[in-house]
Amino acid sequence: MTNDERWAVAAGRAGAFNAKGAPLDVRRIRADFPILAQSVNGKRVVFLDSAASSQKPIQVLQAMDEVYRCAYANVHRGVYAFSEAATARYDEARAKVARFIGAPSAEQIVFTRNATEALNLLAYSYGRHFLRPGDEILITELEHHANFVPWQVLAQERGLTLKFIPITPEGQLDLQRLDERLTPRTKLVSFAHVSNVLGTITDPRPIIQRAHAIGAKVIVDGSQSAPxxxxxxGAMDCDFLVFSGHKMLGPTGIGVLYGKRELLEAMPPFLTGGDMISAVGFDGPRWNEVPLKFEAGTPAFVEAIGLGAAVDYLDALGMEAVRAHEREITAYALERISEVPGAKIVGPTDPEIRGGVVTFTLDRVHPHDLASLLDRDGVAIRAGHHCAQPLHIRLGLSATARASFYVYNELHEVDALIEAIYKAKAALKR
Ligand SMILES: Cc1ncc(COP(=O)(O)O)c(C=O)c1O
Structure with a gap:
């Protein structure tokens, strides 16, 4: 088999098993995730922390392994076979990501390290170049720190005003308050498509339309939606979208910034150095075209190729089917957790407007104690403020417990979670 044939097998394997529109065959999916066959504390692992980072299928591991074994050399530099092969696969990964989110062209996909870096790129490049003292940035009370701190820092540094869309008692964005928050001075609106704590799915279109009507640009944090x-x-008409590869079956160290072409072209570079210039003389540099203008230095191209394989995998499953699977498991988890005495769901209880994230508190049990006790039963959940401290302040909570689901989770894992919660309660005499 040639290297290219091996590559095609590694990249295309997932396409073999899911007819479009069919429910996910979770048994078969699980067979692609070697880590899920592991035991933890003598128990089969029940991994319920994919909102923090997902596990990786063998197709992604193989795609990266294949590059290192068969086609590894620095991209954009060599005129020899390995470099040309690696560059072609890197470009192909960019095109796959563009197709995955309906971007008009691959040039509108900038690879970053993660969503956090993509948001910082926007704050540095767009924010520092286009915003003036007195301008306003509108975010929401439910943002992850990645979509909070860069704007706080920018506002302090540049004399901007940071405003917030409040949340309702049910944990949705209070869009009735949107028009009073949007003013002629609002230049940028940035919000999470899906909250990593409340799970709330926000329809981005009304916010984007209303922001555009007053001339503001809109960033959508797709970290918890794109996966x-x-x-x-195109349908959303957002100006920018950011997300991380590691939350969508891809490797760490690779993230995505999508932007409208005219905006990316007008923005100055973020980092400078090799690859992002078209020429440098003693009198100064000339910037490369987008997206390379924003990709200084040797990029994480093997990770980008891994992300391309993750996109192939998700495409083969079908994102409608992924969402339907998570809706079902979330509905079941919401129902089962709310039956536990002392448990309180945080965020919307309607699975139609909730992503695969179920956050809760348990009366007189600290979430960290709960998570540690659950680990004894091989059940991995998250405890803490989930990098959303302002939201927790707003909710009057210092910490919460969070179970999150993905394509490889099965309904019986929710039963295992519930059983482990009862055991933890008994151990703590609650
Ligand atoms: C909504 C949201 N935004 C941004 C991020 C930051 O992602 P990363 O740490 O991959 O940059 C996360 C991570 O949990 C998130 O959930």
């Missing part, structure tokens, strides 16, 4: 549901930047 879990169909996301189409």
């Amino acid at each position: 879990h549901m169909p996301v189409n930047v």
